[in-house]
Amino acid sequence: MTGWLPFPLLSAALLAVWLLLVQSLGLGSVLLGAVLAIAGGHALAALQPPGARVRRPGVMLRLVLLVLGDIARSNLAVARIVLRLGRRGRRAGFVRIPLELRDRYGLAALACIITATPGTIWVEFDSAAGAVLIHVLDLIDEEAWVRTIKQRYERPLMEIFE
Amino acid sequence: MPDDMLLIAAIALLFTGALVAGLLPANARNAEAWLAGVIALIGLGLMLSFWPAVAHGGVVRHEIAWLPTLGLNLVLRLDGFAWMFAVLVTGIGFLVVLYARYYMSPDDPVPRFFAFFLAFMGSMLGLVLSGNLIQLVFFWELTSLFSFLLIGYWHHTAAARDGARMALTITTLGGLCLLAGVLVLGHIVGSYDLDIVLASGDRIRADPLYLPALILVLLGALTKSAQFPFQFWLPNAMAAPTPVSAYLHSATLVKAGVFLLARLWPVLAGTDAWFWIVGTTGLITLLLGAYVAIFQNDLKGLLAYSTISHLGLITLLLGLNSRLATVAAIFHMLNHAIFKASLFMAAGAIDHETGTRDIRRLSGLRQSMPITAALAVVAAAAMAGVPLVNGFLSKEMFFAESLTAPAPLPPFEGMLPVAATLAGVFSVAYSLRFICGVFLGPAPVGLPRQPHEPPRLMRFPVELLVLACLAVGIFPAITVGPLLAAAAAAVLGAATPAYSLAVWHGFTLPLLMSTVALAGGVVLYLLLRRHLGGEAEGAPLLRRFEGRRLFERAMVLLSWRIASSLHGLMGTFRLQPQLRLVVLAALAAAFWPVYRQGWPAAWPDLAGLDPVIVVLWAVGGATAIAAAWQAKYHRFTALILVGGAGLATCVTFVWFSAPDLALTQLLVETVTAILILLGLRWLPKRVKGAEPAGAAAGMRRLGDLAIAVAAGSGLALLAYAAMSRPAPDAISRYFLERAYTEGGGTNVVNVILVDFRGFDTLGEITVLGVVALTVFALLRRFRPPPESLDRPEQQRIQGAYDAARPDRAVGDTAADAMLVPATLMRLLFPVIGLFAIFLLLRGHDQPGGGFAAGLTMSIAVILQYMAGGTRWAEARLRVRPLRWLGAGLLLAAGTGGAALLFGRPFLTSYFSYLHLPGIGAVPLASALLFDLGVFLLVVGATALMLVALAHQSIRSHQAPRRADPGAAKVGEG
Amino acid sequence: MMHAAELPAWAALLTALLLLSGAGLALIGSLGLLRLESFYARVHAPTLGTTLGLACILAASMLYFSMLQARPVLHELLIAGFVTITTPVSLMLLARAALYRDRRAGSTEVPMPVLPRDAEAALGQWRAPDGG
Amino acid sequence: MELVIALAIGVLSGSGVWLLLRPRSYQVIIGLGLVSSAVNLFIFGMGRLRVGVAPVLAPGADPTQYADPLPQALVLTAIVIGFATTALFLVVLLAARGLTGTDHVDGREHDP
Amino acid sequence: MSGWVGQLMILPILLPLLAGAAMVLLGEQRRRVKAALGVASVLAVLGVAVLLLWRADAVDGMAGIYRLGDWPAPFGIVLVVDRLSAMMVLLASILALAALVFSLANWHRAGPHFHPLFQFLLMGLNGAFLTGDVFNLFVFFEILLAASYGLALYGAGIARIRAGLHYIAVNLSASLLFLIGAGLLYGAAGTLNMADLAARLPMLTGSDRALFEAGAAILGTAFLVKAGMWPLGFWLAPTYAVASPPAAAIFAIMSKVGVYAVLRLWLLLFGAEHGSAMAFGADWLLFGGIVTVGFGAIGVLATQDMGHLAGSSILVSSGTLLAAIGVGQVGVTAGALFYLVSSTLAICAFFLLIELVERDREASADVLAVTLEAFGEGEAPPDAADPVGTATPVAMAMLGISFVCCALLLAGLPPLSGFIAKFAVLTALLNPVGAAAGGAVPAGSWALLAVVIFSGFTAIVAMTRAGIRVLWSPLDRSVPEVRGAEIAPIALLLLLCLGLTVQAGPVMRYMQDAAVSLYTPLDYVRSVLPAAVGTARPGGGGA
Amino acid sequence: MSATLLIWSVTLAQLLLALALACGCLRMLRGPDARDRLLGFDAVSVNAMLLLLVFGIRTGSALYFEMALVIALLGFVGTAAFARFLMRGEVIE
Ligand code: NA
């Protein structure tokens, strides 16, 4: 957390953001961007966030693709529901999912994935019980949802963050 | 022939003397008296030295430029009439000083007394010497002021306070009327110079404004001279120390009124209006004063009403429109001054030696105070008009005039001599009462002090004056003849009539009237003797019309009750009517030119409507109206709805080519929303309840609705009219042409902000900084409503839940709820910061700039406060908003000020390119530095406000009466 | 549309398609806001606009500007990234606020927290106005 | 287009003025915000409405083709000042509520 | 004007700004340093103001044009120093000096950030007087209002908060009107520079003209709110009455800013066209001014509270000035300028004095209340143990004399400048320049005369009542404790009023010259826009 | 051809987004609860952002992009603050 580059990953991301913002790859832009990116790392360090280690970039890439696909599919599913196409008798409801994931970045990623996917939303996390409550727009089978979430998302996230 | 400079010297001497007297130590009684006496004596000497110059109709004039462009110069003008008064003022002034040395007690703060006295004398001298009407008013008001201070000298007594206040109120009211009258006279004549005015009598009397001018001037004169119906202030002025009364009543203050009447007699008199107003007032006052005087139990009260009566006599004489009567008036002014001064001093001596002035308690003082008794008898004889004393002469002239005066209306024919005789009867009666009640009868018992003669020097002034009474009374022609001639000629000029100053004119009707008056007076006194001395105060029939009480009641009514209700009627202390008026005034202001010039726009063209904008503003308008609807009970909802209107505004800015505006508006909306939310925490919920539901409230709401609709339509019409006109040839073209070449930026809006009109921006950030300081200062003293002191309901419930669960600690619910959001918000901190820097750096060329960047940065900071709470954030971020604020302002101003070092105007910008190898041209612009200042200030100010507001929570959650170092830290770091 | 004519037909077609589908998805999402029955159902609807809808429009924008300026224009990715991080924050907070409020109001629609047996009493805290 | 914006200005200012005339301080602050928005749009409109010609100079373009930048600068200043004064009013409103015990703008309830 | 003399013009704005910013950086403590800095800044501004006044009078009324950022008018913002603005800056700095020195005895410790707020207020005042740009005028209005909000609420307290809420709400509304007005002027004429507006106005016809006039009228409404004209000025007296004394003292000139703006803009914009008569809205000014004087006078009577009395006196003063402007005669305007200076100094002195004479009566209740409200924290109360001043008969005498002087000034009685001022207005009212003696006088002038006389009477009645109550109290009250630093500024102000009387001739000559330049707006336009004159002025008549 | 196609599709897309905006607005107006209004507000700001992106395509100008970027990056702050207030009765504890 100390040293001149406390959060290399973040700094790299910041540099990328900077370059996208200035839309230039000139030396000046890169230099300035690098300075700002490092400064950004220090700014985050001032907030003393818990440390993060990210491993298994392959798993991460696979997860990203998987999520993108899921999001696209869910989009269409929800669109159908809104437009009242397809079958009737849809039921919405809450599902409580016990989690093993404890890393806060991992949890944050999971929350983002669940919430960003149309049809599901992260509602409540109970740190003592280690369970998350999600709301599902089209709830057919609670068990199936628990399984899906744990296998599709939680496991790879645990591989990445823990 | 003395130098006319000496006139100003005399006045200056008196005022300087006043200043010196005021600076002497409190116990310097002798030094004060010496000073005042010598100064008064020098003044008298100076005046006397002018006698040769004025004796034969000469006028001494001394002019000093003061306000020449407005016709107001210091003009000192001494003629025979003024000389007579000047000598009275200084001469009697000297005697009064002498008298006062012995009269005043060692406990009295004498510096104040002599200072006011000398200043009053100076004002009076200035008044009689005035050769300019405005200057006359100037000194006139000064006499009111210093007489007020003298009357109120013993202000620990209620009588002194009330008397002084009454005198001031009445005389300044008169003085203000006089000012108005003099202004009108000046308007008629075209000058305020007395010589020019005196030469314009015909013009003045012929002017349509004559009557108003006359009435105004008379209001001044008659109030000052205590004429009916303004007579009541004078008796109450008795609360003054007796030397003051002697002075004010004899030679000075009250004489100023009749002095003015005589002074302006040549230009104002000679009309029916004059006759009726002045004559009637004088007559009533003459009779009333004399009648009431008989029944006074206070020596000074008796003398005061006698003064009123004698002034009424003078006024009546002046009002008769007769030259001879005017001569008599002038003569009586002189006589009255002499005998009244001596009488007052005698009364003062009695008071001083016996400790009381109550005629009922006094008796037989001829034994213990024989000399004083003799002096008083002579002076009282003059007052009563007994032959061989001066009062007789002028009184007989009055009786003669009463017989010959014109009577415009038949019913009053012959009434004047009767009235004059009756007044004579009264004056004899009260003079008798004065003498008999005090000096005759058995020796007094139970007086506060054992009476004996006053000190020699205290008696001396009285003796001198009584001697004068006798001298004038017996040898009028040689003693007072030349003086009266000079004075009368100064007033009447060439038209001075012939008159005879002799004690004996043969058996004439006036002599008969005098005899009747003397006899009648004696009879009346004997008749009334048994009734006088009862417990009842005041004169029969008039007891209920006690002037003082009436005055007080009128003042309370006029200056308090009526004023208050009128003030309430004309104004309001409520906000809503005020805002209503502002809106209505603006509506009227905008409507009026349009009404005069015609409707400035064509009918709308419906083609070319962009449906997106239509929908957008259907949304914006609906949310705005809904916000207005909800703001009373659903504050939170209203805030959300306002956000909708704000978004529509943002999109509109983008649509119509104003990306900078949209950016700033959006950021400001966000920060404002957070601010108000922080504030909502301290606004207890409104519950729908007993609200005004009556018809009046309904009408008011309907009225407000109408105003709102009118204001909205008005602004919409104006906007439409202006927008549908072709654009004028605006100065902005200059900016577009030069922004890049001379301002060094392509974002013209930003170049305007930091360069062309950088001064506006500097001012604008100053406003922001100032407001932040104010907010901070206010919150330092913030006392939340008791209903809000507790934690919010949500927190209490969630905390209780956590507490009840063994596996959780209080606050876990919040921590769990914020777990993911806080993680993300923290990650966003550097990202948003980076974005802020980006906005700052590119602002000169692309949308952005210091302000948007600053707001963005402060959002990044406040997000951390939201994520972790105040304590958490402040343990990690050392935000020092005040430093940022001050540094930003200093940087922006300093950047502008740097130009001064190069001899260029403030805020002159500088830019060039620095060529770095491998990187290329790096722009270097002072504008960026300026923008950096803006950025720093905005971060500082916004953070200061947000954080100071956020701090209230932790402040109130702590023990509410303990010092909170955290709050102080916001300011300092 | 100053330079739209310079675009090749395929790019124009693709841009148009992406634009329309993105806008359509956003509209459907917003429509869902009106049509779905309960708050918890409605909370899902806007995600259509923030995910695939947004992606389509961003893609259209990238394609269009890249073609127009003859260079890869990628800064739209920033929007995608930012929206992905930020939208869940507000939605999660909103859903949780709703949940707490419903629990407080005694709604049966929302589940109570799962508790260890000895802490059942804690549930009462959600309902008692000043329980603590 | 002018018509729509003019109407928008009218609706915003009308709602704002209605709130300004209400007795509750919170209504007044919301009203001030709405009128501020209306006034900002109004000043902005004084530079006339033009679509897609933001005053950001491109090389070699004709200066007359851009939207009038000056009203935009003025509105920016007005926005900032409006923000500042809103913050101030808010704090005064809160202080008044705390000290007077009522949210009536006069600091006391009036009998109907 | 070039070189260092030319740079003087920015200093009345720049010095307080830099001083204020530096004070913010100094933080909340170190009051001594800040006090020294503040006094130095005000003294420097005072010196500059004297120089500017002297220049303006020497160089035929126009000391110079200061082009900010070196941009030419009408494109950039300019400061214009002529007789009027130089005089106003001088007046502001005198008031500032008095109020600041007064506050050093006590008040500057009663809350945070007094000194910077004070500097910013001075900056705002000077900027408003100097600027030649309508929108920049708005900005300076806002600066001085923002600072005045801070100072009005300085020391908090329920009364201040209550009045402050009204003050802020009304003035914010007025600021919005200002924006609408300025926007319309720009929308119709395409410029913001005052001189340029005046130059362009004759060329506007039809609809543009109507829009311009509507803008000007709305702008005028905003100014009149700030000037406190009836029925827009009900907020004024209550706010000023409860403001802390140094703040109230400097507020004495704030309502004059509105008057100044009307005077400046109206004569500039509409003076040239109509010759000496200002047709546009003049009747309204006259009428409104007269009613304002009446309302103020009644307010003076209707109150027992001296703060309210002083606040209502401000209304009287504002009303007199507005009506005098509405008369539209050079002489009356000159008299009004004299009156402005005199009444401002007097009211300032009175506001300071009130606190001293009432100090003993309320036993610094205000200050104590403030600290009690401070939620048990914040700075120490202004040393409760440390006596506020020394009690001597001399102090009592000084208070008495000062009170009498204030009463005389407010009532317009001799020998102080109030009388001269009133006379100058009234005589010019009845004797218009160029008219023969005895010529017809319009009814409005008579009404003004009557109401001015009436207001003098109410002032003397109320001041006597108040003075007797506090200074001649029958109770054996202890002599109030007064510090030299508190009585000195009052004495300074009153001596200045005395000086105005003695030197009435030269001062009045200055005022007349200033008024004449106001009535020859073309000279102003020519000075600001050397290039624009003569090119496009078809209708410009000029006086 | 491609120009016409683009113009039409952009116009239509804007119209659709405007309608989406209106839907969000309706939810803001109808409530019934603060949370629903907030949801509506969130939707409105998202749709406004999309509208601005399409507007950028329509004008061929990148000037409006930052505006969309700001909504993307900071638009949530308002909603989050509102939601936090609902949840805890306080924005900053
Ligand atoms: Na979702």
Ligand code: NA
């Ligand atoms: Na007796």
